[in-house]
Amino acid sequence: MLKAENIKLSFGDNEILKGINLEIKEGQVVSIIGPSGSGKSTFLRSLNFLETPNDGEISFDGKKFDVKSISKKDIHELRKYTTMVFQNYNLFKNKTALENVIEGLLVVKKMNKEEAVEIGLKMLEKVGLKDKADSYPNQLSGGQQQRVGIARAIAMNPKVILLDEPTSALDPELIGEVLKVIKDMVQEHMTMIIVTHEMQFAREISDYIIFMDNGVIVEEGTPEKVFVNSENERLKSFLKRYSGVNE
Numbered sequence: 174m175l176k177a178e179n180i181k182l183s184f185g186d187n188e189i190l191k192g193i194n195l196e197i198k199e200g201q202v203v204s205i206i207g208p209s210g211s212g213k214s215t216f217l218r219s220l221n222f223l224e225t226p227n228d229g230e231i232s233f234d235g236k237k238f239d240v241k242s243i244s245k246k247d248i249h250e251l252r253k254y255t256t257m258v259f260q261n262y263n264l265f266k267n268k269t270a271l272e273n274v275i276e277g278l279l280v281v282k283k284m285n286k287e288e289a290v291e292i293g294l295k296m297l298e299k300v301g302l303k304d305k306a307d308s309y310p311n312q313l314s315g316g317q318q319q320r321v322g323i324a325r326a327i328a329m330n331p332k333v334i335l336l337d338e339p340t341s342a343l344d345p346e347l348i349g350e351v352l353k354v355i356k357d358m359v360q361e362h363m364t365m366i367i368v369t370h371e372m373q374f375a376r377e378i379s380d381y382i383i384f385m386d387n388g389v390i391v392e393e394g395t396p397e398k399v400f401v402n403s404e405n406e407r408l409k410s411f412l413k414r415y416s417g418v419n420e
Contacts, residue, residue, distance in 0.1 A: 174199045174364065175254070175333050180219055180229035180240070182212075189215050190226065191388040197333065197381075200362040204375035207385035208411060213368045214260075214337050216385070220366070221255045221335065222248045233332065253281075256326040258336040262318040264310045264325075270297060270317075271306040274325045282329070296324035300354050316347030320354055327358065334358070336367040372415040376400050384408050 175197045182190040189212050197203050205213045218224040219240075220231065226240040233254045238247050256277075264273045271293050278289040297303045300320040310318050319339055326334050339355065340348045352374050358365065359378045369375050375382060375396070382399040384392040392398075392405045403409065 174234060175220070175366075176230075176232040177216075177220060178230045178232075180216065180226050180231070182215060182219055182224060182226045189388055190219065192229075193385075193388075193390060195366075195383065197364060197366060199332075199364055201380045202359055202365045202367065202378055203381045203383065204379040205366065205368045205383045205385060206370070206372065206375055206411075207391075211385040212388040213385050217335050217337050217366060217368050218257075220333075221252050221257060223257065254332045255335055256329045256331040258319070258322050258326050258334065258339050260338045260341050262310070262315075262322045262342070264318055264321060266310050269307050269309055270302060270313065270321045270324075273310075273321055274328050277325065277329050292328055293324075296328045297321070299327070299357070300324045301350075314347060315343045316350045319343065319351050323351070323354055323358075327363070333364045333366060336365060336369075338368050338370065340369070340371060372400075372412070384411070386411070 177193060177195045180190055180193040193216050195203070205217065207213050215224050219226045229240050231238045231240065231251065233251065238251055265276065268276065271290065274296055275289040275293040278284040278292060279286065294303060294306060297306055300323055302317060302320055302324065305313060305317060313321065336355070340351050343351065348371070352371065356378060367375070379396055382393065382396055383390055384399060386407055392403050392408045399408065400412065
């Protein structure tokens with residue numbers, strides 16, 4: 174379904190991604206873990222060209238995009254396959270929760286407003302926020318804002334949802350409500366790539382785990398392989414910082 178091959182990205186002399194490969198099938202959940210600065214978020218953002226790789230190839234359903242020669246039209250087409258859930262919500266502050274959710278349906282999908290509102294309310298209901306449809310972001314908690322961000326992403330009915338550390342900006346007591354929504358999405362077999370520091374969560378929900386460090390994939394495989402059976406010393410030392418994960 175989605176395949177990334179030999180993705181490289183540099184800023185000047187600073188190599189951020191050093192040839193990353195990933196393949197995800199429909200309905201799979203892939204979590205990317207690793208220390209801060211390892212290139213996780215940059216790689217995720219490069220999959221829909223929020224960051225522009227210097228080299229490599231990205232394929233969706235067999236359609237290949239060479240990142241060195243990709244056109245604006247191709248980038249626009251590529252982005253139809255994915256939606257992004259950001260660390261800091263990225264909601265329009267002057268729009269209500271419902272207006273935020275339906276913005277993409279109106280602007281990108283050119284849907285009529287009545288149909289968009291119907292979908293938007295369903296998505297807000299799915300994340301437990303139908304009663305907040307007319308609230309503005311500054312009237313919502315961080316957890317509620319992120320749930321609106323997730324509703325906005327799934328409203329677009331993408332092939333793959335990209336989640337970039339969706340809980341990292343939240344107070345600890347608000348993390349659970351967002352993780353519950355993501356777990357519900359897993360139950361609906363949505364295809365997701367998640368960059369996260371929530372190790373236990375990644376272990377529970379993922380079909381496949383990638384551990385990145387210093388711009389490369391150091392270890393990858395099933396949660397059992399990565400969290401229990403890996404002999405990789407760099408991964409083991411990383412996991413030791415998260416109590417109970419590598420026991």
